[in-house]
Amino acid sequence: MKLKDFFNGRAFKVLFSQKYIDENLKYRRGRCVQCGTCCKTFIFGLPCIFLGKQKDATGNIKYHCKIYRFRPKVCRDSPIDAESLKQNHDKNCGYYFVDINNIKIQGRR
Ligand code: SF4
Ligand code: SF4
Numbered sequence: 001m002k003l004k005d006f007f008n009g010r011a012f013k014v015l016f017s018q019k020y021i022d023e024n025l026k027y028r029r030g031r032c033v034q035c036g037t038c039c040k041t042f043i044f045g046l047p048c049i050f051l052g053k054q055k056d057a058t059g060n061i062k063y064h065c066k067i068y069r070f071r072p073k074v075c076r077d078s079p080i081d082a083e084s085l086k087q088n089h090d091k092n093c094g095y096y097f098v099d100i101n102n103i104k105i106q107g108r109r
Contacts, residue, residue, distance in 0.1 A: 024081045030095040036063025037090035038078060 042048035050066045065071050079085040082097045082105060089095070099105050 021077050021080055024097075025077065027097050027099065028079070028095055029098055030093075033092070033094035034062040034064060035090045035092065036061075037093070038088050039063065039065065039075075041088070 036051060036053065039051040040047045042051075048065075050071070051063055052066045053061050053063045056062045065075070079089050079093070079095050085093060085095060085097065097105050
């Protein structure tokens with residue numbers, strides 16, 4: 001396993017390039033819609049121990065982070081970029097990225 005694949009590919013860029021993260025997050029839009037996908041494969045492809053789930057009013061399963069307020073930076077900054085969004089997140093993830101002209105470049109919403 002490559003170092004960049006550890007922690008579902010999130011940690012590598014977060015730990016080693018804060019400038020890269022800060023620049024990319026300027027172009028991130030949207031919000032988490034609690035599908036849980038990116039937390040289900042968090043460490044070595046396994047679900048994070050802090051991932052919780054419950055049914056909403058319509059009976060759909062919603063996932064949540066049990067330590068949301070204290071979740072690590074690697075989670076707060078995710079998805080880091082369009083590549084991370086494509087690789088580690090659901091195809092219907094609520095986040096997307098725009099380019100410098102505010103045109104959507106990755107993500108479905
Ligand atoms: S894939 Fe996107 S919508 Fe789903 S839990 Fe992760 S950040 Fe939230
Ligand atoms: S700490 Fe929370 S946000 Fe981070 S992977 Fe676990 S459940 Fe997801």
